[in-house]
Structure formats: structure tokens, C-alpha cells
Amino acid sequence: MSDTAYVQLLNLTAGAVLLCAVLVLWRRELAVIIRLFAAQGVALAALIAVLAWHEGSPELAVLAAGVAVLRAGVLPAVLRRALGTAREGTEPVREVRPVVNVAASLLAAALLTLLAFAVSRPIVELAPSPATQAVPIGMAVVLIGFFVLVTRRRAVSHLVGFLLMDNGITAVGFLTTAGIGLIVEVGVALDVLLALLVLQVLTGRMREAFGNTDLDELRELHD
Amino acid sequence: MNTVEVALGCAAGSALLAVLAALVVRRRARPAVVGTLTAITGAAGVVAGAAALLGERFAVELPWIVPLSGIALTVDGLGAAFLAVSGAVAVAAAIYGIGYSHHGLDSRGVQATFPLFVLSLLLVPAAGSITTFLVCWELMALTSLVLVVSEHRRRAEVASAARWYAVMTHLGFVAVLIGLLILSAPADGDAFAAVRAAAADLSPAVAGTAFVLCLAGFGSKSGIVPLHAWLPRAHPEAPSHVSALMSAAMVNLGVYGIVRVGFDLLAVDAERWWWLLVLVLGAISAGYGILQAVVSTDLKRLLAHSTTENMGLVLVGVGASGLFASIGSPVLAALALTAALMHVVGHAAFKTLLFLAAGSVLHATGTRDLDSLGGLRTGMPLTTAAFGLGALAASALPPGTAFVSEWVLLQSLIHGLPAPDAAPAAAPTVTVVVLPLAVAVVALTAGLAVVTFVKAFGVGFLARPRSDAAAHAIESPATMLAGMGLAAVAATVLAVAPTLVLPTLGRVAAGLVGSPAPIADAVSVELVGVTGLLSPVLVVVALVVAAVLVVAIPRVLAGRRARREARLWDCGGGPLSPRTEYTATSFAEPLQRVFDTVLQPVQDVDVTHHQESRYLIAAVEYRRRVPDRIERHLYEPVLSFVTRWGRAGRALATGSVHRYLGYGLCTLCALMLLLVLA
Structure with a gap:
């Protein structure tokens, strides 16, 4: 693969990762948000595949396939199950009233991306290469994921926010070090899966106990 | 293999065995097994301390116990004195605990913590490196905290006392930690020897900061004003045998820390203002502590305030010693330090006795309020005798235990005053001002201590009972009496034959300040280097003779006339009821008036009139509180x-x-x- 094609493919996939994160902020239907998250998983896997192709590393290719299965297949499926039980209930399957409205959220996402670019400049300068130049995008995805956690009220949106952060961290990891070892990556992936399963159960319990999953209702601790 | 090593090994082994026993033995037999094993621990501590005081030295490093730094134990003369004192208190407290633990204190947790606390009390003075010292210090703080809260289900105040104790002891720990780390930073390793070697290179400001931090941390453990607030709370709320351990052994280790840092680790950097600070803090503590004790009506709280007073006196001795060393009179320095060490020993003996006796009263009556006690003499004769002996020992009157050490202290302070015909340059101005004031403070506290203990003994044990609980009190079980008996024997021996330990302590002090031994090996207390001679035996004989004469002569004189039994004159108002007796509050009232400006008591008098007439009074209610x-x-x-x-x-x-x-x-x-x- 020629260098220009590599750079363009890398930028394309990285851009897709960021775009999916921003779109999560834009859309309100929970089902669409999950679909966007799955799309981001695909983009992330593609990004790793491009890196694997460029470096000619079969290990990275295996990892790309693993990321695709986990982040575009398993995790969205779990999320959909969490949502599926919600559909049987009476609560709306939309993010009705986010803490910060959509327009302001998009503006904030722009600012966070700027911040990510500004703050990762030293990292890029350390070893300027096409891969490290995409690092700010990973950082931006982390920040946007955090922003989703802060501003969205529904439990499923929170799960997606948490997973967006994890996607961002994974992207930064791959872009800076070209893979952090198979074992570590598998460990992290299983960790995330486990956390998500626990949170899904927790969401179900919340719904059973309170009738909805609006986290703003949870304000007091009781025995 | 020397005696110290064997004894310390025995102490650690039996303490750990006691912990194990507390966890596995059935509830009924648990206090007896744990108490016996803990007493063996204490006895082994006494043996180790005595052997080290007689000249054996011991040092060991156990790198495998704590990762990175390991544990280093070193027993020298100073550590040995405190080791022996802690061990002796532990023996009495552990035997006493066998009988005392049967009501609610026989749970696994409390019983397993007690031997650990005793072991930590033995290990702190035996520590040979800063890490070891801090680990043992923290173990001591934590185990004592667990023991303080052990009665929290029974009384609500325990929780608040424990909170005060936990916060203050850990702030103190932080201060000590920072102070000692400052010392160990430039040293090669954290062994005391290395720190001592590196101390010469410290700048005066750094050394001063380290000393002040250590003084704050150790002083708060000793209950020194103004860091004393936890002591009158935590000591009374602990179970009584734990109170005895805390008040007679744990507070000493604060003094040990100050002496260890000031006279040993930082000896080369010591400056005059350090010791002036110690002396002034000690004097303030002594005066303030005994004033609080005088007006206190809670028996154990009174004893806790008296602990502050006694530790203050010890610090007066330590401070004076440092001061003398800094103006170049090592003989007086050794004498003052000997007095301080002797006071530590004597205080440990009589405070153990007093706290154990107070616990016996609490055990029998369920109250510590002096105003509702009284008349315990008939029901509890042995406890009364024990407390009486303790009160005598504590009140610095001949032939009391505290008298000997305070006499030596006063001797050193008075001999420190410049002679009238001496050149003005011989002594710095500050000693001319400070030493007479210190003498005055020691004299004042001695007087107030007499009042305090007359009050505690007279109001609490003599006269007639003021409550049903006091009227129906019965004597404590044999093990508790045995614990008190041991402490009583120790206090008596120290009062009558102080020279059994005094010359040895003198050699320890002399070793620290670099002077010849200040006290001669003789039956009577004979000071070396300055004139001073006291024969406790002669004092006792003279007092006994005088007492016999006072009792016998009126008998002989009255024997010639016919004797007639009659009721005491009561103004015709019928038999006097216990309500007409002096209470602790009323006994202390005149003194409270004298020290009104210092104590600032809060008083309320509510007068209720009869409904029919404003001129007739139905009831008068008087409330007094002396807030700190x-x-x-x-x-x-x-x-x-x-x-x-x-x-x-x-x-x-x-x-x-x-x-x-x-x-x-x-x-x-x-x-x-x-x-x-x-």
C-alpha cells in the first residue's frame, strides 16, 4: 500500500470514529445511538486493520477482527438487550430531555475536540507520523464519551458514553504504540464486557425498582 | 544468647499465644487464659528491662518481618527503663483483667487486642530504627483505640471519646512521622545509630523543626497541655485495666520519645529554647492538670487529669535537665533527668493502683461519680485500703512514692539557682527567671495534689454512702484484688526503698547527659555532686512513731476518765443524713473560688418558691460545670x-x-x- 493511500485510509477511519461519537450526541433515539456505537466499533476495527496492513503484522489483524466482533457485535447486542426490556415497559425509548440540549452539545463537542488537539500536540511532536497525528481524535472521543456521561439522563446512554470513552482509549492505544500486546488487549476487552454486563443487570434492576432509568431520579441514599 | 533476648522472645511468644488463645478458647475460660499469658508477657518485659538496666545490651535485626526496611530492636538503658515499667504495669493490669473481664469484655476481639496492646507497649521502647518505632507506635495507637471502644454498647460517651482519641492520636502520629522522617532523610538508613551519626549535619532550623514536631506528637500522647483534650475523655471511658495501661504505661512512652529524640538522636543539635519550651509546657500541664483534677467529680476523670499533671512534672524534669546541660552543669542535668525517670516509675506504680481501685469501685457500684459514692470502707475494705495507699503515694507527701521523685526534682531545680554571691555571667538570665517559677509550680501542684486525693479518698470511700449502689457494694473477686495488691506492693517498695531503682536510673540519666552518676548506691537517697540527703526509711519510722503517739496519747489521757458513747451533736435536728456530708463538689468549692479566674466555672442556682408565698422556698437547685x-x-x-x-x-x-x-x-x-x- 502506498503511503498516501495509508494516510488517507487512516484519516478516513479515524474521522469516522470521531463522526460516530459526535452523531451520538446529535441523535436522541436510543436504538439509533446503539447503531451509531456499533458503526463506531466497525470504524475502529477498520482503523486497526489499516494499521495492521501498514505494519504487516498478523497479530494486529487478529486484534482488529477481535475488536470488530466485540465492539460492533457483542457490546451493541448487549446494549440492545438492555433496550429491549425497556421497550416492553412504558418509558420512552428516547433521550427526551438531556441535561444540555443538542445544539449546545454539538458546540461543546467542537470545543472538546479543539481541546484534545491542543493538549495532544506534545505527543504528536514527540514522534510525528500519520498514526500519531490521529491521536487527538482518540482523545476527542474520550472527552466526548465523558460528555455523554455527564449530559445524558438515561441509563443506556450512560452505557454508551462509558463505551465511547473506552473506544477512544483503545484508539489512542493503538495509534501510539501499534498495539499493546494481545494479552493486555484481550484482558481490557473482557473487562469492558464484564462491566457492561454488570451495568446491564443493574439497569434492569433499576427499571424494576423505579419504573424508569432516569438517573436524575437517584438522588438519595437509603438503607 | 543473653537474658534480654530470651525475655523479649518469651514476651513476644506469649503475647502471640494469648492472641491465639483469645480466638480459640471458650468464652468462659478466655479471660483467665489470656490474662495469664499476658501477665507472662509483662513479666518477661520486666525481666528484659531489668537485665538491660543491669548492663546487658541487646540488638537484633529481623529483615523478614516488614518488607523494605525490616524490624530492628535495640535495648539500651533508657529503653530498658521504660520497657520494665510497661511490663510491670502490664502484669498488674493483666491479672486484674481476669476478674474484670467477665462482664461484657470477654469477646474475642477485645481479648485478642489486649495482649497485642501490651506487646506494642513493650516494643516501642525496644525499637532500634525509625520504621520499627513508627510501626510499633501505630500498633499501640490502634490496639488502644480498639480497647477504648470496647464498652461502646454500654455507654454512649464511649463513641465520642474514641473519636477524639482516634483523631488526636493520628494527628500526633503524623507529627511524629514528619519529625522522624526529617531526621532520617539525610541519614544512611533509618537505624537510630545512623540517625544519630547524621544529626550533626542538620541545620539548626531543620533540627528545631523536627524536635518541635516530635514534641507535639509525643506530647499529645502524654496528655501535655494544650494537646491533652483526648486524655480526660479516652482514659476514663476505657475498661479500667486498659485505663491503667494507658495512663500508667502508654503516656510514659510520649516522654520516652521526647527524651530519645532530644537527648539521644538530636543531642548534638540541642538548643536551649527547646528545653525551655519543654519545661514551660510541662509546668503549664502540671498546674492546669491538677487544677482540673481538683474540681473533677468523676473518679476516673480525676485520675486522668492527674496523669496530665504528673506527665507535666516529668517534663519539667526533662526540660530542666536539658536546660542544665545547655548551660554546662551536667551533674544537675543528670539529677533532673533522674528525677523525671523516677517520677515516671513512681507514677506508673501509683496510677496503676489508683485506676485498678477505681475500676473495682466501678465494678461494684456501676458509677464513677464521687458525689454518689461514699461509705465504701465497710463493703470494700481492701479496695479502700488500696485506693488510700495510692492516694498517699500520689500526693507527694512523705512517705509517698511521688515524694521521693519530687524531692529529687526540687533539689535539682534549687541547686540550679545561682548562688547569691556568684558572678552574674555564671548563669544566664533565663534560668534566674524560669527556675524559681518551676519550683513554685512544683510546690503548688504538690499542694493541690494533696487536696485532690484527700477529696477522692475521703468523699469516695469514707463517711456514709450517698446512694444505694454504694451502700450495697461488695468486694471485688480475688484476681482483681491480686492485681491491685501487686501495684500496691510496687508503690510501697518505691516509697520506702527508692534506692533499689534510683541509682540505676541515675546511671541511665548520667549516660545520656555525660556526667558521673548523680545518686550514690546507699540505703538513703544521697545526691552526688550537690548536697542533699533523704532517708525514706527514717521518714517512715518517724511518721509511724508520730502517728502512734498522736493516737496513743489521747487514749492514755482519756483512759483515766470514764468513757461514754453518745450521738454526735446535730443541733437537735435528728440524725444527720448522708445529704449533709461533704460532696466532691462542695469539698472543691473553696479552691474553685480561689482559682476562679483560671477555671471560670459555670454555675446555676435555681430557686423554686412555694406557690403560696414568695418568702418560702421549696427547693434550691445548684449546678456547676467547669468547662475546659x-x-x-x-x-x-x-x-x-x-x-x-x-x-x-x-x-x-x-x-x-x-x-x-x-x-x-x-x-x-x-x-x-x-x-x-x-
Whole structure:
């Protein structure tokens, strides 16, 4: 693969990762948000595949396939199950009233991306290469994921926010070090899966106990 | 293999065995097994200390116990004195605990913690490196805290006392930690020997900071004003045998820390103002502690305040010793330090006795309030005798235990005053001002201590009972009496034959300040280097003769006339009821008036009139409280500030998940912005 094609493919996939994160902020239907998250998983896997192709590393290719299965297949499926039980209930399957409205959220996402670019400049300068130049995008995805956690009220949106952060961290990891070892990556992936399963159960319990999953209702601790 | 090593090994082994026994033995047999094993631990500590005092030296390093630094134990003369004292107190307290633990204190946790506490008391003075010292110090703080809260189900005040203790002891630990780390930073390793070697290179400011931090931390453990606030709370609320251990053994280790740092580790950097500070703090503590004790009506609280007083006196000795060393009179320095060490030993003996006797009263009557005690002499003759002996020992009157050490202390202070015909340059001005004041403080506390213990003994044990509980009190079980008996024997021996230990302590002190031994090996206390001679045996004989004469002569004279039994004149008002007796409050009232400006008591008098006539009074209610002024002016502003700060902080925590996450995001973004801008 020629260098220009590599750079363009890398930028394309990285851009897709960021775009999916921003779109999560834009859309309100929970089902669409999950679909966007799955799309981001695909983009992330593609990004790793491009890196694997460029470096000619079969290990990275295996990892790309693993990321695709986990982040575009398993995790969205779990999320959909969490949502599926919600559909049987009476609560709306939309993010009705986010803490910060959509327009302001998009503006904030722009600012966070700027911040990510500004703050990762030293990292890029350390070893300027096409891969490290995409690092700010990973950082931006982390920040946007955090922003989703802060501003969205529904439990499923929170799960997606948490997973967006994890996607961002994974992207930064791959872009800076070209893979952090198979074992570590598998460990992290299983960790995330486990956390998500626990949170899904927790969401179900919340719904059973309170009738909805609006986290703003949870304000007091009781025995 | 020397005696110290074997004895310390025995102590550690039997303490760990006691912990194990506490966990596995059945509840009924548990206090007896644990108490016996703990007493063996204490006895082994005494043996180790005595052997080391007689000249054996011991040092061992066990690198495998604690990772990175390991444990190093070194027993020298100074450590040995404190080791022996802790061990002796532990023997009495452990035997006493066998009988005392049967009501609610026989749970696994409490019984397993007690031997650990005793072991930590033995290991602190045996520590040979800073890490070891800090580990043992913290073990001591934690185990004593667990023991303080052991009766929390029975009384609500225990929790509050434990909170005070936990916070203050850990702030003290932080101070000690910082102070000792400052010392060990430039040293090669953290062994005391290495720290001592590196101390010469410290700048005066650094050494002074380290000393003041250590003084604050160790002083708070000793209950030195103004860091005493926890002591009158925690000591009374602990079970009585634990109170005895805390008040007679644990507080000593604060003094040990100050002496260890000031006279040993930092000896080359010691400056005069350090010791002036110690002396002044000691004098203030002694005066303030005994004033609080005089007006206290809670028996164990009174004893706790008296602990502050005695530790103050010890620090007066330590401070005076440092002062003398700094103006170049090592003989007096050794004498003052000997007095301080002797007072530590004597105080340990009589305070153990008093706390154990107070525990016996609490065990029998369920109250510590002197105003509702009285008349215990008939029901509890042995406890009464024990407390009486302890009160005599504590009140610095011949032939009491405290008398000997205070006499030596006064000798050193008085001989430190410049002779009238001496050249003005011979002594710095500060000693001319400080030493007479110190003499005055020691004399004042001695007088007030007499009042305090006359009050505690007379109101608490003599006269007629003021409550049903006191009237029906019965004597404690044999093990408790045995514990008190041991402490009583120790106090008596120290009072009558102080020269059994005094010359040895003198050699320890002389070794620290580098002078010849200040006290001669003789039956009577004979000072070396300055004139002074006291024969406790002769004093006792003279007093006994005088007492016999006072009792016998009226008998002989009256024997010639016919004797007639009659009721005491009661103004015709019928038999006097216990309500007409002196109470602890009324006994202390005149003194409280004298020291009104210092104590600032809060008094309320409510007069209820008859409905029919304003001129007839139905009832008069008198309430008096003596709040701790230092506490009010020093602690309350800090506490209220912390409370306000906490309230303000609560506004940030509304319970909303989004807000908490938002704090995280904002902090992260702010941090990143800072990185970008920097």
C-alpha cells in the first residue's frame, strides 16, 4: 500500500470514529445511538486493520477482527438487550430531555475536540507520523464519551458514553504504540464486557425498582 | 544468647499465644487464659528491662518481618527503663483483667487486642530504627483505640471519646512521622545509630523543626497541655485495666520519645529554647492538670487529669535537665533527668493502683461519680485500703512514692539557682527567671495534689454512702484484688526503698547527659555532686512513731476518765443524713473560688418558691460545670471551622450523578487547559 493511500485510509477511519461519537450526541433515539456505537466499533476495527496492513503484522489483524466482533457485535447486542426490556415497559425509548440540549452539545463537542488537539500536540511532536497525528481524535472521543456521561439522563446512554470513552482509549492505544500486546488487549476487552454486563443487570434492576432509568431520579441514599 | 533476648522472645511468644488463645478458647475460660499469658508477657518485659538496666545490651535485626526496611530492636538503658515499667504495669493490669473481664469484655476481639496492646507497649521502647518505632507506635495507637471502644454498647460517651482519641492520636502520629522522617532523610538508613551519626549535619532550623514536631506528637500522647483534650475523655471511658495501661504505661512512652529524640538522636543539635519550651509546657500541664483534677467529680476523670499533671512534672524534669546541660552543669542535668525517670516509675506504680481501685469501685457500684459514692470502707475494705495507699503515694507527701521523685526534682531545680554571691555571667538570665517559677509550680501542684486525693479518698470511700449502689457494694473477686495488691506492693517498695531503682536510673540519666552518676548506691537517697540527703526509711519510722503517739496519747489521757458513747451533736435536728456530708463538689468549692479566674466555672442556682408565698422556698437547685477553657478557646474554633467547611462542602454534593460526573469532566478539562497554557 502506498503511503498516501495509508494516510488517507487512516484519516478516513479515524474521522469516522470521531463522526460516530459526535452523531451520538446529535441523535436522541436510543436504538439509533446503539447503531451509531456499533458503526463506531466497525470504524475502529477498520482503523486497526489499516494499521495492521501498514505494519504487516498478523497479530494486529487478529486484534482488529477481535475488536470488530466485540465492539460492533457483542457490546451493541448487549446494549440492545438492555433496550429491549425497556421497550416492553412504558418509558420512552428516547433521550427526551438531556441535561444540555443538542445544539449546545454539538458546540461543546467542537470545543472538546479543539481541546484534545491542543493538549495532544506534545505527543504528536514527540514522534510525528500519520498514526500519531490521529491521536487527538482518540482523545476527542474520550472527552466526548465523558460528555455523554455527564449530559445524558438515561441509563443506556450512560452505557454508551462509558463505551465511547473506552473506544477512544483503545484508539489512542493503538495509534501510539501499534498495539499493546494481545494479552493486555484481550484482558481490557473482557473487562469492558464484564462491566457492561454488570451495568446491564443493574439497569434492569433499576427499571424494576423505579419504573424508569432516569438517573436524575437517584438522588438519595437509603438503607 | 543473653537474658534480654530470651525475655523479649518469651514476651513476644506469649503475647502471640494469648492472641491465639483469645480466638480459640471458650468464652468462659478466655479471660483467665489470656490474662495469664499476658501477665507472662509483662513479666518477661520486666525481666528484659531489668537485665538491660543491669548492663546487658541487646540488638537484633529481623529483615523478614516488614518488607523494605525490616524490624530492628535495640535495648539500651533508657529503653530498658521504660520497657520494665510497661511490663510491670502490664502484669498488674493483666491479672486484674481476669476478674474484670467477665462482664461484657470477654469477646474475642477485645481479648485478642489486649495482649497485642501490651506487646506494642513493650516494643516501642525496644525499637532500634525509625520504621520499627513508627510501626510499633501505630500498633499501640490502634490496639488502644480498639480497647477504648470496647464498652461502646454500654455507654454512649464511649463513641465520642474514641473519636477524639482516634483523631488526636493520628494527628500526633503524623507529627511524629514528619519529625522522624526529617531526621532520617539525610541519614544512611533509618537505624537510630545512623540517625544519630547524621544529626550533626542538620541545620539548626531543620533540627528545631523536627524536635518541635516530635514534641507535639509525643506530647499529645502524654496528655501535655494544650494537646491533652483526648486524655480526660479516652482514659476514663476505657475498661479500667486498659485505663491503667494507658495512663500508667502508654503516656510514659510520649516522654520516652521526647527524651530519645532530644537527648539521644538530636543531642548534638540541642538548643536551649527547646528545653525551655519543654519545661514551660510541662509546668503549664502540671498546674492546669491538677487544677482540673481538683474540681473533677468523676473518679476516673480525676485520675486522668492527674496523669496530665504528673506527665507535666516529668517534663519539667526533662526540660530542666536539658536546660542544665545547655548551660554546662551536667551533674544537675543528670539529677533532673533522674528525677523525671523516677517520677515516671513512681507514677506508673501509683496510677496503676489508683485506676485498678477505681475500676473495682466501678465494678461494684456501676458509677464513677464521687458525689454518689461514699461509705465504701465497710463493703470494700481492701479496695479502700488500696485506693488510700495510692492516694498517699500520689500526693507527694512523705512517705509517698511521688515524694521521693519530687524531692529529687526540687533539689535539682534549687541547686540550679545561682548562688547569691556568684558572678552574674555564671548563669544566664533565663534560668534566674524560669527556675524559681518551676519550683513554685512544683510546690503548688504538690499542694493541690494533696487536696485532690484527700477529696477522692475521703468523699469516695469514707463517711456514709450517698446512694444505694454504694451502700450495697461488695468486694471485688480475688484476681482483681491480686492485681491491685501487686501495684500496691510496687508503690510501697518505691516509697520506702527508692534506692533499689534510683541509682540505676541515675546511671541511665548520667549516660545520656555525660556526667558521673548523680545518686550514690546507699540505703538513703544521697545526691552526688550537690548536697542533699533523704532517708525514706527514717521518714517512715518517724511518721509511724508520730502517728502512734498522736493516737496513743489521747487514749492514755482519756483512759483515766470514764468513757461514754453518745450521738454526735446535730443541733437537735435528728440524725444527720448522708445529704449533709461533704460532696466532691462542695469539698472543691473553696479552691474553685480561689482559682476562679483560671477555671471560670459555670454555675446555676435555681430557686423554686412555694406557690403560696414568695418568702418560702421549696427547693434550691445548684449546678456547676467547669468547662475546659483551653478546649473552648483552642479546639472549638477549629472544630466549628471544620464543621462549616463540611457544611459548605455538602452543598457541592446534591446527590445528582450528572453533577458528580460533571465535576470530573470539568476537572479533567481544566487540567488539560492548564497543560495547554503552561
